[in-house]
Amino acid sequence: MAMAALPPELVDSILGCVYYTKGVADRRILSSCALLCRAWSGPAQRLLFRHATLWGMHHGREHLSFMEATNPGTERGRTLGGYVRVLEVLVGDKAGMDLDDADLASIIERTPRLYELILRVTGIHQLGDDIVQKLKQLARPKQNSNGGGTTLPVEDSEAGCVAEEATPTPVRIRALSLLSCGVQSPILYQLLSVWPSIEFLFIGVEIAAPIPRWLPECRLYQLTLMRTPRPAIMSWLLSSSMQSLRIVSFRDAPGRELDPLFEEFGPRLRSLRLMNYSLRAASVLKMCPNLEEFVLVQLSTLFELENLPPSLEHLNCRNLPSEDQSLASVVRAVDRLPRLRVVTCAKEAQAEETFEEMERICAHKNIELHVDETPFWVPEEPVYVDKFPRSRSVASFALMN
Numbered sequence: 001m002a003m004a005a006l007p008p009e010l011v012d013s014i015l016g017c018v019y020y021t022k023g024v025a026d027r028r029i030l031s032s033c034a035l036l037c038r039a040w041s042g043p044a045q046r047l048l049f050r051h052a053t054l055w056g057m058h059h060g061r062e063h064l065s066f067m068e069a070t071n072p073g074t075e076r077g078r079t080l081g082g083y084v085r086v087l088e089v090l091v092g093d094k095a096g097m098d099l100d101d102a103d104l105a106s107i108i109e110r111t112p113r114l115y116e117l118i119l120r121v122t123g124i125h126q127l128g129d130d131i132v133q134k135l136k137q138l139a140r141p142k143q144n145s146n147g148g149g150t151t152l153p154v155e156d157s158e159a160g161c162v163a164e165e166a167t168p169t170p171v172r173i174r175a176l177s178l179l180s181c182g183v184q185s186p187i188l189y190q191l192l193s194v195w196p197s198i199e200f201l202f203i204g205v206e207i208a209a210p211i212p213r214w215l216p217e218c219r220l221y222q223l224t225l226m227r228t229p230r231p232a233i234m235s236w237l238l239s240s241s242m243q244s245l246r247i248v249s250f251r252d253a254p255g256r257e258l259d260p261l262f263e264e265f266g267p268r269l270r271s272l273r274l275m276n277y278s279l280r281a282a283s284v285l286k287m288c289p290n291l292e293e294f295v296l297v298q299l300s301t302l303f304e305l306e307n308l309p310p311s312l313e314h315l316n317c318r319n320l321p322s323e324d325q326s327l328a329s330v331v332r333a334v335d336r337l338p339r340l341r342v343v344t345c346a347k348e349a350q351a352e353e354t355f356e357e358m359e360r361i362c363a364h365k366n367i368e369l370h371v372d373e374t375p376f377w378v379p380e381e382p383v384y385v386d387k388f389p390r391s392r393s394v395a396s397f398a399l400m401n
Helices: 008-018 027-034 038-048 061-069 075-083 101-109 129-139 187-194 231-237 256-268 279-286 328-336 347-351 355-364 394-400
Strands: 051-054 086-091 116-121 153-156 161-164 175-180 200-203 222-225 247-250 271-276 293-298 314-317 342-346 368-372
Touching: 008 027, 008 038, 027 038, 038 075, 051 061, 061 075, 061 101, 086 101, 101 129, 116 187, 129 187, 175 187, 231 256, 256 279, 271 279, 314 328, 328 342, 328 355, 342 347, 342 355, 347 355, 347 368, 355 368
Parallel strands: 051 086, 086 116, 116 175, 175 200, 200 222, 222 247, 247 271, 271 293, 293 314, 314 342, 342 368
Antiparallel strands: 153 161
16 A cells, blocks of 8 residues: 555554654654655644754744744644644844844744743843733733634735734643753743743752742642752742642752641642652652652662552652662562552663562562663653653643643
8 A cells, every 4th residue: 555545544643653762752754754745744744843942043044944834924834833832942142143032932923832831041131021021912812802812904815805813822831841041030930920821840940039029820730840949939839839739850859948848738749759769758758648659760779668658559760871770679669569550660670680570579469560761851741640650652742732
């Protein structure tokens, strides 16, 4: 059967199977599929434009190509812009030839169905007030007298009259990753003021800017911290999220000064992710009695895995590649957890002498033992979880519409 004659459902299934390679989108394969034939071009382009990355210069090749492809004045441009769900942008100073905050607003304006914004900021302290207002207008279009969104006059070439354009779609971002900015920069606060719709927040940089007088309206479902802010900033970030927060990830073990917060949201947490296991980690686990998932990047050779709640259904232990595996404590934990369904470990764990014992216990207790080759630093899709583990899969794409 010729490739062009395959049913569209089968083409979508094939492209879904090749989309990820070890958790990362394989753009080379997708680009080849887009050039294969007309029947494959549309579905492949939809996946290629799903995650747009712009790290280039202002009016550089990358920037101009994207702006031309997503030209809202053409049907094709509106279609391609509507495919974008994840936007990854480096914003800097236009004087240094970088994309600036005005470029960011123009790009977001072309991506009305944007779900996740991944932002790196360098060379600027904050977004301009005019840019913040423009982003707010994109997020919450003005209402017309009939209660709808803003309507814009456009010329109807056939009728020779002026008609009203369809109501613009609000850009309601659900996931924000701020990977870099100045320590004293208020950009995080500005973005949270623009998008109270944010439910998944990844902070990859130290934040020490004074907190605003207003409180954020966003109700976070997941919070990931590469640097733990001061207690005052943490309290501000979570002021509207104590009832909604379900997944928390810390690169640095949360200090005792955060215990009051953990005592409040800890009983509702479903997943806790920590970099290292320590006595402090054991204390934190005590405040999270209803966890369904515990993820640990680096096992300890000194401490047993203690205080794991009996509610745990997924245990994920992923050592750093350069570290020796120490699965003995994991084997003992698996043996005593009554509700455990899935155990995940890195591929290197198969060389550990206790891995066979792990396999035996998992088989005896009907526990799925999953060996994952995805690097631990590759994030999952920011979507709601029914059952853990939440793997990185094209099955999540429908939840990001």
